[in-house]
Amino acid sequence: MNKPWKKYLLWFAQEHIEFRFEEIDSLLSMFQIKMRHFKEPDNTAPYWIVEFESESDLKRLVSRSVSIRSCMELWAHAKDIQSLHCQLQNFPKQLMEPYFQPHLSFKIEVETFCRHFSQKEKINKLESFSYLPVQGPVKLKDPDVCLHYIEYYGTRANDPPENPYDVFFGRWIANGLRQLIRKLSLKTRKFIGNTSMDPQLSLLMANQAQVKDGDIVLDPFVGSGSLLVAAAEFGGFVLGGDIDYLMLHARTRPSRIKQKERAADESIKANMEQYNLQHKYLDVLINDFASSFWRDDVEFDSIITDPPYGIREATERVGTSKENFTVSEKHLPTHIPAKIEYGISSIYNDLLKFAAKHLRLGGRLVCWFPVFREDYSEAVNKS
Amino acid sequence: MKLLTHNMLTSKCMKVVTVGYPLGINASDVRVSEVDFNPDFVAKIIPKVDWNVLYNAAQSIGQLEGLPKDVVENYENDHEFLKKAHHALLEIDIINGELICPETGRKFPINNGIPNLLLNEDEV
Numbered sequence: 001m002n003k004p005w006k007k008y009l010l011w012f013a014q015e016h017i018e019f020r021f022e023e024i025d026s027l028l029s030m031f032q033i034k035m036r037h038f039k040e041p042d043n044t045a046p047y048w049i050v051e052f053e054s055e056s057d058l059k060r061l062v063s064r065s066v067s068i069r070s071c072m073e074l075w076a077h078a079k080d081i082q083s084l085h086c087q088l089q090n091f092p093k094q095l096m097e098p099y100f101q102p103h104l105s106f107k108i109e110v111e112t113f114c115r116h117f118s119q120k121e122k123i124n125k126l127e128s129f130s131y132l133p134v135q136g137p138v139k140l141k142d143p144d145v146c147l148h149y150i151e152y153y154g155t156r157a158n159d160p161p162e163n164p165y166d167v168f169f170g171r172w173i174a175n176g177l178r179q180l181i182r183k184l185s186l187k188t189r190k191f192i193g194n195t196s197m198d199p200q201l202s203l204l205m206a207n208q209a210q211v212k213d214g215d216i217v218l219d220p221f222v223g224s225g226s227l228l229v230a231a232a233e234f235g236g237f238v239l240g241g242d243i244d245y246l247m248l249h250a251r252t253r254p255s256r257i258k259q260k261e262r263a264a265d266e267s268i269k270a271n272m273e274q275y276n277l278q279h280k281y282l283d284v285l286i287n288d289f290a291s292s293f294w295r296d297d298v299e300f301d302s303i304i305t306d307p308p309y310g311i312r313e314a315t316e317r318v319g320t321s322k323e324n325f326t327v328s329e330k331h332l333p334t335h336i337p338a339k340i341e342y343g344i345s346s347i348y349n350d351l352l353k354f355a356a357k358h359l360r361l362g363g364r365l366v367c368w369f370p371v372f373r374e375d376y377s378e379a380v381n382k383s
Numbered sequence: 384m385k386l387l388t389h390n391m392l393t394s395k396c397m398k399v400v401t402v403g404y405p406l407g408i409n410a411s412d413v414r415v416s417e418v419d420f421n422p423d424f425v426a427k428i429i430p431k432v433d434w435n436v437l438y439n440a441a442q443s444i445g446q447l448e449g450l451p452k453d454v455v456e457n458y459e460n461d462h463e464f465l466k467k468a469h470h471a472l473l474e475i476d477i478i479n480g481e482l483i484c485p486e487t488g489r490k491f492p493i494n495n496g497i498p499n500l501l502l503n504e505d506e507v
Contacts, residue, residue: 279419320504
């Protein structure tokens with residue numbers, strides 16, 4: 001017989017909300033985990049109430065998610081505080097007991113979303129749970145069991161209601177990967193460019209691309225390699241290409257306002273070393289995407305890229321409008337090839353063709369596509 | 384540039400080139416550095432590697448180090464073999480030198496470990 005599905009609460013960071021669904025969907029399908037929404041998620045709220053067949057499924061999902069802050073086994077959920085306590089008092093004792101053994105230390109975390117309470121008020125809230133049949137000692141740091149009480153006051157921070165919209169109580173299970181965002185911060189990264197991708201978005205892209213340990217991942221418009229850092233963090237072996245010689249050799253003007261000159265050892269490889277990911281670094285090539293040097297049968301597990309849009313980074317490929325142009329023998333050693341416009345639609349066309357040829361079956365291409373929000377509709381994508 | 388990457392590159396996109404594979408290597412500075420050994424990854428990429436090309440490339444830069452001439456049977460479970468393949472594919476790094484198109488002789492410089500595969504406007 002199937003085990004009964006259990007109810008859990010996923011608590012998200014209120015940032016890049018649109019990416020939440022894509023990320024979770026991608027991870028569920030990568031791990032082949034089934035998840036059901038207990039309640040249709042509300043796009044503006046930071047939580048989902050979901051069901052899983054097993055706690056290990058949930059743990060796997062959360063262990064890779066960048067948008068999830070934390071998750072808990074939901075013991076009670078109500079629209080007001082009174083009903084929550086009622087529910088919790090009626091929660092089957094045999095489900096709580098395993099966590100309330102005398103040898104298990106515990107703590108109760110009180111969190112109020114979008115409304116501030118003083119420490120004293122929070123302690124009062126905490127003490128309202130004194131009926132719980134806990135037996136073990138309280139331990140604030142790394143307890144064996146962490147219980148979570150959350151009051152949700154909506155998302156309008158400057159105008160919160162008197163009473164919470166929703167209140168939750170449950171057993172904390174795991175945190176997501178929010179700390180990785182700080183670890184990979186551009187502020188402390190050795191080598192960055194003017195358009196280095198934000199670490200959070202890079203990690204979300206790597207998750208959408210379903211990067212797994214041992215995958216080969218390519219960024220054909222690699223720049224300063226931000227996307228490779230995220231892909232390598234999730235176990236990908238990374239390759240990059242870029243037309244910009246100065247960028248790959250880190251000889252462009254420094255991107256930090258206080259930095260006069262680039263350090264001699266700045267490079268994508270140095271970034272990998274900074275994060276202890278050097279064993280995931282394969283190579284970067286100076287290469288015009290329009291003239292691919294990859295062998296026809298080379299297969300990548302995923303392609304993650306942020307092509308130039310012609311606004312902050314130029315859209316260029318090698319070429320000339322002159323007819324029958326040749327570089328003379330004399331100038332050959334020092335010749336720098338001329339570039340012509342590489343229209344954005346040609347870039348995406350070439351990118352899709354390249355992906356069709358070089359992605360393994362089921363492998364994903366994840367890239368950005370610039371649109372004007374006013375003119376945008378799903379139909380534009382298809383053309 | 385690692386020999387795994389070399390194994391994946393051709394100069395076929397040049398105007399007059401038909402196969403462009405494998406690229407020749409002139410190496411003036413080769414560095415061997417230890418890379419964490421991941422036997423699963425090595426076993427996974429061996430079927431995708433043109434072994435002959437890898438062998439000849441390692442030989443041409445004097446880095447054979449006992450690399451077998453052919454992929455052995457049942458290589459997935461042959462720790463010794465995977466270790467040698469790992470070394471050849473991932474630990475040998477060409478820091479300075481050039482790649483050479485086998486058909487036109489066009490040279491592509493490698494500086495500081497990064498090959499420059501930019502073509503001139505009359506070559507594309």
